[in-house]
Amino acid sequence: MLSSGVISFLTLNAYAQANPQISGTLISWARQGEKNYLNEMLSEGQKQWQGSGLEKILERYQKASSLDPNNSKNLASIAYLQAQLKNFQAATVAFQKAIALEPNNPDFYYGLGYSLANLGDNSGSEKAYRKATNLAPNQVENYIGLGDVLARQNAYERAILAYLTALSLQPDNASIFESLGALYLQQGAYNRAVEMLEQAVQLAPDRPRAQSLLALALTHADRLTNTVKEFQSPISSKTRDVLSFVKVADSLNRAGERSLAMQLYQWTEGFAPDCPGLHEKMGNLWMEKQNYVMAISAYRRWTEKEPENPDAYYNLGTALYQMGRLEEAISTLEKASSLYQKLLSAKD
Numbered sequence: 001m002l003s004s005g006v007i008s009f010l011t012l013n014a015y016a017q018a019n020p021q022i023s024g025t026l027i028s029w030a031r032q033g034e035k036n037y038l039n040e041m042l043s044e045g046q047k048q049w050q051g052s053g054l055e056k057i058l059e060r061y062q063k064a065s066s067l068d069p070n071n072s073k074n075l076a077s078i079a080y081l082q083a084q085l086k087n088f089q090a091a092t093v094a095f096q097k098a099i100a101l102e103p104n105n106p107d108f109y110y111g112l113g114y115s116l117a118n119l120g121d122n123s124g125s126e127k128a129y130r131k132a133t134n135l136a137p138n139q140v141e142n143y144i145g146l147g148d149v150l151a152r153q154n155a156y157e158r159a160i161l162a163y164l165t166a167l168s169l170q171p172d173n174a175s176i177f178e179s180l181g182a183l184y185l186q187q188g189a190y191n192r193a194v195e196m197l198e199q200a201v202q203l204a205p206d207r208p209r210a211q212s213l214l215a216l217a218l219t220h221a222d223r224l225t226n227t228v229k230e231f232q233s234p235i236s237s238k239t240r241d242v243l244s245f246v247k248v249a250d251s252l253n254r255a256g257e258r259s260l261a262m263q264l265y266q267w268t269e270g271f272a273p274d275c276p277g278l279h280e281k282m283g284n285l286w287m288e289k290q291n292y293v294m295a296i297s298a299y300r301r302w303t304e305k306e307p308e309n310p311d312a313y314y315n316l317g318t319a320l321y322q323m324g325r326l327e328e329a330i331s332t333l334e335k336a337s338s339l340y341q342k343l344l345s346a347k348d
Contacts, residue, residue, distance in 0.1 A: 054081055054084055054085050055085070057081060058078065058081040058082065058085065061074060061077050061078050061081065062078060065078060070101060071101075072097075072098045072099075072101035072102040072105070072108075073098075075094050075095075075097045075098040075101070076094070076095065076098040076105075076107070076108055076111065078094045079091045079092075079094035079095040079098060079108075079111055079112075079115070080111060082094060082115075083111060083114060083115050083118075086118075088115045088116075088118040088119050089119060091111070091115040092112065092115040092116060092119065095108055095111045095112040095115060096112065099112065104135055105135070106131075106132040106133075106135035106136035106139060106142065107132075107136075109128045109129070109131040109132035109135065109142075110128070110129065110132045110139075110141060110142055110145060112125075112128040113125045113126075113127075113128035113129035113132060113145050113146075113149065114145060116128060117145070117148070117149050117152070122149050122152055122153050123153075125145075125149045126146065126149050126150065126153070129142060129145045129146035129149060130146060132145070132146075133146060138169060139169075140166045140169040140170040140173070143162045143163070143165045143166035143169070144162075144163070144166050144175070144176065144179075146159075146162040147159045147160075147162035147163040147166065147179060148179070150162060151179070151182075151183060156183050156186065156187055159183055160180060160183055160184075163176050163179050163180045163183070164180070167180070172203060173203075174199075174200045174201075174203035174204035174207060174210065175200075175204075175207075177196045177197065177199040177200035177203065177210075178196075178197065178200040178207060178209065178210045178213065180196040181193045181194075181196035181197035181200060181210070181213050181214070181217065182213055184196060184217075185197075185213060185216065185217050185220070188220075190217050190220045190221035191221050193213070193217040193221070194214065194217045194218055194221050197210055197213050197214035197217055198214060200214070201214055205241070206241075208241055208243070208244045209244075211241040211244035211245065212244045212245075212247060212248050215244060215245040215248040215249070215264060215268075216248050218264075218267075219248070219252065219260045219263065219264050220260075242268060242271075242272040242275055242278075245264060245267075245268040246265070246268060246275075246277065246278065246281070248264060249261045249262075249264040249265045249268065249281070250281070252264065253281075253285060258285060258288065258289060261285060262282065262285055262286075265278055265281055265282045265285065266282070269282070274305060275305075276302050276305040276306045276309070276312070279298045279299065279301040279302035279305065280298075280299075280302050280311075280312070280315070282294075282298040283295045283296075283298035283299040283302060283315055283316075283319065284315070286298060287315075287318075287319060287322075290322075292319050292322045292323045293323070295319040295322075296316065296319045296320060296323065299312060299315045299316035299319055300316060302315070302316070303316055308339060308342075309339070310336045310337075310339035310340045310343065311336075313332050313333070313335045313336035313339060314333065314336040316332050317329045317330075317332035317333035317335075317336055318333075320332055321333075
């Protein structure tokens with residue numbers, strides 16, 4: 001299983017991805033019914049959506065609700081606004097009132113599930129999301145919400161089933177692949193996690209969390225090797241995010257999993273050979289392992305990429321000294337000293 005030092009990569013705010021589609025909902029609701037005073041207020045509130053704070057808009061809807069307390073759409077509008085303002089207790093109450101008036105509206109149950117989840121009521125949230133899926137079996141967001149809250153309860157198999165159902169409805173959704181990958185990773189199904197996360201990265205290369213999870217899954221699936229050329233990944237170098245992969249390797253290193261960290265550094269170097277930070281980290285790790293030959297090799301590549309960086313020469317000189325190559329070490333450290341002086345003079 002994963003070490004405590006890297007398990008943090010699996011932690012997610014499962015509910016941050018499920019923001020209610022407030023604006024579009026309010027537009028459709030505001031256009032329903034006769035053009036009476038209430039609807040005019042709703043329409044006017046929508047016009048001010050972009051130019052006013054949410055609190056002012058909420059106040060307008062609350063005033064409208066006082067004129068028509070049995071309007072379920074208006075109550076749900078208030079609930080969505082309260083959820084957007086992170087007033088989840090107030091949102092829950094408003095959604096429950098709306099449901100009492102319109103018990104077969106799946107959107108209301110979705111909003112209730114979202115609000116209860118943010119209050120920490122996972123059981124209540126699960127019931128609300130399940131009701132939403134029963135009422136609207138083709139709405140993908142209902143299954144995503146259900147999967148999120150099941151994952152939060154460590155009900156991994158049921159969460160996976162919910163996400164797979166969502167995926168069948170929306171097969172190009174990167175966030176679903178990412179969530180599935182995270183769950184498979186937690187369960188130790190590393191090869192399956194790699195499959196899901198590669199799909200997520202292909203669909204959305206700009207998702208750093210998917211990149212980090214993929215790096216972690218590849219490492220634990222033994223899909224990396226000491227010889228970088230032996231590893232071929234289905235994802236292209238254009239879809240890989242160097243910083244995300246390096247951060248995972250750093251985390252592995254801090255967790256004491258130095259061999260895995262080195263493999264990931266080396267593999268990342270394979271698709272990002274011009275990243276000097278990688279050579280620095282690899283050199284440092286080889287130094288910790290007292291493998292000075294490899295450290296010297298890494299630091300030399302660092303000096304080649306950044307020939308004006310005094311730290312690169314200082315580290316190289318230190319590694320050379322540890323190897324007993326004193327003459328070369330002195331020459332390299334003198335180069336570092338010269339570059340440090342140059343930097344100080346430039347600041348003056």
